[in-house]
Amino acid sequence: MQSNDIIILLILLGCMATNVPVFLCLFTTTVMGFICFTDMPILLLFQTLFRSMDNFALVVVLFFILCGNIMTAGSIVERLIKVANAFVSWLPGGLGMAGVLACGLFGAISGSTVATVVALGGFMIPALIKNGYPEKYTIGVMTTSPNLGVIIPPSIGMILYCMVSNVSLKGLFATGFIPGILIMFGVCLYTYFFFRKKQDIVKIPFPSARETIAVLKEGFWALMLPVIIFGGIFSGAFTANEAAVVACVYAFIVELFIHKAINFSDVKKITVSSAVTSATLLIIVAGATCFGRYLTLEDIPNRITQTVLSVIESPVIFLLVINILLLIVGMFMDIISATMILAPVFLPMLPSFNIDPLHFGLIMTINLAIGYCTPPMGVSLYIAGSIAKRDIIYVSKAVLPFLIIQIAVLLLITYMPDLALFFPRLMGLI
Numbered sequence: 001m002q003s004n005d006i007i008i009l010l011i012l013l014g015c016m017a018t019n020v021p022v023f024l025c026l027f028t029t030t031v032m033g034f035i036c037f038t039d040m041p042i043l044l045l046f047q048t049l050f051r052s053m054d055n056f057a058l059v060v061v062l063f064f065i066l067c068g069n070i071m072t073a074g075s076i077v078e079r080l081i082k083v084a085n086a087f088v089s090w091l092p093g094g095l096g097m098a099g100v101l102a103c104g105l106f107g108a109i110s111g112s113t114v115a116t117v118v119a120l121g122g123f124m125i126p127a128l129i130k131n132g133y134p135e136k137y138t139i140g141v142m143t144t145s146p147n148l149g150v151i152i153p154p155s156i157g158m159i160l161y162c163m164v165s166n167v168s169l170k171g172l173f174a175t176g177f178i179p180g181i182l183i184m185f186g187v188c189l190y191t192y193f194f195f196r197k198k199q200d201i202v203k204i205p206f207p208s209a210r211e212t213i214a215v216l217k218e219g220f221w222a223l224m225l226p227v228i229i230f231g232g233i234f235s236g237a238f239t240a241n242e243a244a245v246v247a248c249v250y251a252f253i254v255e256l257f258i259h260k261a262i263n264f265s266d267v268k269k270i271t272v273s274s275a276v277t278s279a280t281l282l283i284i285v286a287g288a289t290c291f292g293r294y295l296t297l298e299d300i301p302n303r304i305t306q307t308v309l310s311v312i313e314s315p316v317i318f319l320l321v322i323n324i325l326l327l328i329v330g331m332f333m334d335i336i337s338a339t340m341i342l343a344p345v346f347l348p349m350l351p352s353f354n355i356d357p358l359h360f361g362l363i364m365t366i367n368l369a370i371g372y373c374t375p376p377m378g379v380s381l382y383i384a385g386s387i388a389k390r391d392i393i394y395v396s397k398a399v400l401p402f403l404i405i406q407i408a409v410l411l412l413i414t415y416m417p418d419l420a421l422f423f424p425r426l427m428g429l430i
Contacts, residue, residue, distance in 0.1 A: 004037045005300060022337050026287030033294045040297060045290055052289035053282060056241065057163045061111075061156050061281065063244030066274040067251050068110030071225075072119040073270050074255035074262050079219040080105045081123065086215040088188070089204040093195030095131055096138070097188045099124040100145045104184050107149035108226040109247065111156045113335075113372045116146035117383045125387050132201050135388065137194065140398035143384040145187060147369040147406065150335060152180035154229065154240065157335040157368060160285070161361045164292075164343040168358070169240050170233060171429035175362040175420050179413050186405040221254045234427060281336060288340030295344065305348045315353040319414050322346065323367060327407075330371015334379070338368050358424060359417045366410045373399045 011032055015025035034045055071077055084101035088094045099120065106116050121142045128138040150157045153173035162169040195201055207215070216223075229247050232238045238246060255262045262270070295301060312318045329338050343364065350360055372380040375396045385395045413420045424430045 004033075004298070005303075008033050008037070008294075016332060022334065023283045023287040026284070026291045026337070026341075030287070030290045030294045033298070038294075038297060045293070048290050048293045049286050052286045055163060057159065057169075058282065058285070060154070060241045060244045061159055062274075062278045063241075063248050064109075064111040064154055064156065065115075065277050065281070066271070067225075067244065067247045068112055068115040068119070069270050069274045069277070070248065070251040070255060070262075071106070071109060072115065073266055074251070075259045076109075076222040076225065076251065076255065076261075077102075077106060077119045077123065079222040079259075081120070082215050083219040083223060085204065086207050086212050090206040091192060092198070092203075093133075093191035093201065094204065095128055096133060096141050096191045096195070099128065099142055100148075100184050100187045100191070103142075103145040104148045104152055104180060105223075105226065107146070107152045107180075108154075109229065110149055111154040111159075113146045113149040113369060114379055114383070116149035117143070117372075117380045120146065121384050121387050125384070129388075135390075136394075136398045137191075139384055139388050139390060139395055140400070140402050141187065141191070143380050143395060143399050144373050144402035144406065145184075146380060147372055148180050148183060150369045150372075151183065151366055152176050154244070155365060156281075157339055157365045158361065159240070160336060160339045161343055161364060164340060165347055165357050165361065167361060168424075168429055170427075171358050171424040172361050173233065173240070174423040174427055174429055175358055176365070177423055178419060179362065179366055179409050182409045182412070183406055186409060187402060190401065190405060221258055225250060225254075284334070284336050285340060288337050291341060292344050301345045301348050304345055305352075308349055309352055315355060316415070318349070318353050319355070319363070323363070323410065323414060326364060326367035327370060327374070330368045331374045332377050333371070334377075335365070335368040335371065338371075339364065356417060356421060356430070358430060359420050362420050363410070363414055366406070366413065370403060370406055370410070373403060 008029060012025055012029040015028055016022070020028070030045060031042070034040060034042055081098065081102045084098040084105065085095070088097040088101060091097060102120055102124070103116055106120055110116060125138055125142050128142070129135055153176045155173070155176060158172045158176065159169065162172055225247060228250060229243050232243045232246060233240055252267070256264070308318070312321065329342065346360065347357065350357055372378050375381060375392060381392055381395045381399070385392055388395070421430065
């Protein structure tokens with residue numbers, strides 16, 4: 001690395017270490033780099049800033065955020081939990097399994113880990129504790145399972161990766177199903193053996209056919225939401241952008257006129273809240289895009305590629321190093337910033353190791369999803385801790401068994417690319 005590169009890295013890390021907001025870290029570092037180390041006019045930076053927002057791909061992110069907020073404010077979340085309960089709550093540890101399945105269902109609509117933690121954690125953590133489940137298990141499972149929100153499509157992280165890499169969004173979405181299912185299966189299996197011999201846990205009786213039909217009938221409109229999203233996208237009926245808009249319109253109609261869980265006065269609150277969340281995300285995207293432009297002008301990605309290729313020859317070692325690096329990055333940086341900054345750096349290296357960009361996009365997404373549950377900056381840890389009134393150390397210990405399951409799935413997906421790419425190939429997307 002050149003001295004300029006080291007100085008820029010130190011400025012970025014220094015800003016982050018002093019708790020400066022991420023977008024300001026990126027903007028400050030970029031401006032310093034432009035002024036001190038390039039002869040480019042600063043106007044180029046402002047042009048990049050505005051062009052980063054003029055991207056049609058961002059529309060899908062904004063509308064999925066709105067859709068998630070509609071569900072959180074309405075009754076769709078509650079109905080999804082009831083459906084999950086009907087299928088697994090009678091098993092040993094069934095209520096915990098129901099929480100995991102509900103996270104998968106909610107994640108298949110919202111695309112956000114934070115939204116899933118807030119919506120389901122606030123409901124399921126008190127319910128599990130009330131039914132006799134150990135507090136450490138309860139906090140652990142409901143802190144880590146919301147990671148399914150960015151692993152199972154639609155995923156905000158995947159959308160941003162596609163925006164940077166220009167790979168097929170439908171193809172990358174299709175890669176998320178298998179790891180999502182494996183994580184749910186792994187956590188449910190762990191839960192089953194953990195509670196198999198415990199007699200002090202409240203069990204719900206096996207539901208009758210009539211009760212199951214009644215729950216499915218009650219949750220029909222909620223279950224149709226992921227069907228519409230995935231059915232529309234993968235059938236070609238509409239694009240991912242159009243699917244997000246259709247999902248929002250559908251959710252509003254269901255909650256206003258069918259479930260009647262919200263009224264017209266709530267619409268303004270939901271929309272304003274979604275706009276604030278979207279603005280927060282977009283300003284990070286703008287900062288990361290500007291920083292990426294500086295890296296490109298300085299030819300830093302190519303120089304890093306040459307350095308890596310001179311040291312690492314085996315794709316096995318390369319993937320191991322990338323996984324370790326991304327897990328560390330995830331401890332300090334959110335998935336949006338990390339994806340926008342690191343994807344352009346790693347992408348030039350992939351052809352040399354014969355790694356499919358879709359496969360790498362999935363690896364990157366799972367790694368950074370795990371970062372939501374790793375200290376010191378794991379957002380999910382703080383949200384779950386505030387719900388359960390526990391400190392960060394207690395929550396960090398509680399999540400360990402479930403993080404081991406997710407890392408095991410990550411390694412399986414990393415070194416079995418055919419498994420990761422099974423659905424995209426089956427659908428003819430690659």
